[in-house]
Amino acid sequence: MWGAPAEPADSYYEVRPECTDVPVTKFKIKPGKTLSVRKWQTSFAPDGQLDIGKTLNRIHRGGIHPTIRGEVWEFLLGCFDPKSTYEEREQLRQQRREQYQKWKNDCREIFPVVGSGQFITAPVITEDGQPIQDPLVLLEANNAGGDGPNSTEIVQELINRGPLDKKIIDWLLLLHQIGLDVKRTDRSLVFYEKQENLSKLWDILAVYAWIDTDVGYCQGMSDLCSPMIILLDDEADSFWCFERLMRRLRGNFRCTESSVGVEAQLSHLAAVTQVIDPKLHQHLETLGGGDYLFAVRMLMVLFRREFSFCDSLYLWEMMWALEYDPDLFYLYEEPTPSLEETKKKAKSMRHYGKFERENMKIKTDEAPLPISVFLVASVLKEKSTKLLQEARGLDDVVKILNDITGSLDAKKACNEAIKLHKKYLKKVLLVSFL
Structure with a gap:
């Protein structure tokens, strides 16, 4: 039913009535786009093997229906191999x-x-x-x-x-x-x-x-x-x-006496921003924010504070679908012989997430950057004009970024992150050829 209205998702994660300042979700359950119970069930073969490529596309189009979110996440996070049986x-x-x-x-x-x-x-x-x-x-x-x-x-x-x-x-x-x-x-x-x-x-x-x-x-x-x-x-x-x-x-x-684990991602964020928005990067450095510590929270808890609860789940599942690697299960698990037999050596590119496919085109020994880095970079890019014009110190940077809470659109943020990722890879490759 293409004409069916979008269903609100807030009712699945009921908010206490006295909490009146909670952001309202932007996520809508859209017939024909959101991965529904029926579409999910028909993605399995009779023995239980999952067509993961079809599932990834559906998630990217419209997220996952709340009633099946948990079981779909088990696949996205690599708990189970899509080629395994029931x-x-x-x-x-x-x-x-x-x-x-x-x-x-x-x-x-x-x-x-x-x-x-x-x-x-x-x-x-x-x-x-x-x-x-x-x-x-x-x-x-x-x-x-x-x-x-x-x-x-x-x-x-x-x-x-x-x-x-x-x-x-x-x-x-x-x-x-x-x-x-x-x-x-x-x-x-x-x-x-x-x-x-x-x-x-x-x-x-x-x-x-x-x-x-x-x-x-x-x-x-x-x-x-x-x-x-x-x-x-x-x-x-x-x-x-x-x-x-x-x-x-x-x-x-992971923290040591001299460093915090998230510092590696912060340095990657700085490198990405320097490539895609050098003017903003220079401004942040001038303000003493070249270490990008103001972005720690976004990276540590994957935007849980910047989005409503429902929208953060929508964001996560899109991120995981975009980054999906069909070998994820085998990277995490010591497989049993029966599961090992189901592993396909030659996989179609459609079994990989869109973001992961772009990373696979680059021949490098370095681990690819996670999409979360590009999501933060896309937020900074969106707020670039405001940051350049109004930020006169790190407190201003933090305030401007805090003001985005509840105003971000999860799907738009992911799409912008993919665009920045392509732009970044293109510029980095260009530099490496020179």
Whole structure:
């Protein structure tokens, strides 16, 4: 029905009535453009193999219907190989659920609040590994009930364990920070009025911090994980979607004594801006913003703060569809023999995302830049005139960029990013030939 009206998407992510300053989504569910339930179901062969090329095109045209968003994301993020069968995916899903439960049980043995339906927002140990004696610091965990231990029991359990090793100390020190961030994440959504959903988010981040000792937990990761909890019913499935997303982004969160992980992307952003808008780059350098630190938030949490919740999901799925690589699953997974047999050595270019196809044309040993860099560059380009005329200091730059919140169009931003990407590659190639 080509004449059918576009359906608003806000109703799928209900906002609390008292939150009146939340940006209204620009994303509309458009019949004939948005990937619908029916189109999604007909993209599978009888044995379960997915026509990923057709799916990518549909997503780029109009995003994904909210009711199937979670299961489509599992493919976009590389959780499953499109060439796998229903049976193979179900087997892999069960293996992953068991693995997650094992990790969660390991965490619960160390700290019994994990998996209890509770979470903490105050520290439980000192930096030298000594349990904090005052049980009042743990009352936050018990406000909503749950089947977990009380404050006194938690402290006593830690005391009974005796000296803690460094991995456990480092992990325990993170748990209250995760709790503080969980309480602040997407609180405008009705979904997070339920304590069980807050606890689920805390559990996933706590388990992730346990297994990824290099990154642990950093502020911003709760913003990346939250949509997974909302879109997928099973906690383990949400965890694995988040884990796959972190494989792409964890470099941004890795910090050393001398550098922050996101600095690499900031330097790429500076290089791209210098090529496509040298006048703006020079102006930013003159203002002392040549390190592009004002763009950290956009890169770290993929525009979660600049878009409404619904629009940020729309933006993400378009980004992932544009960057899609059919070998993504194999880059992430040690495949079982049956899955290995399904891998096609010769793949049609239509199985790659549009952005990835452009990158494949360039013969270079360097890893291609992510589309997120070009998205930020497109925002800077759009605001170039305003930045050049009105920014007299870094505070002005930050204010101008903060003013874009709620005004950006996700599809337009992606299209502009693709244009800038082509322009950048063309100019860089031209320079390399000279």
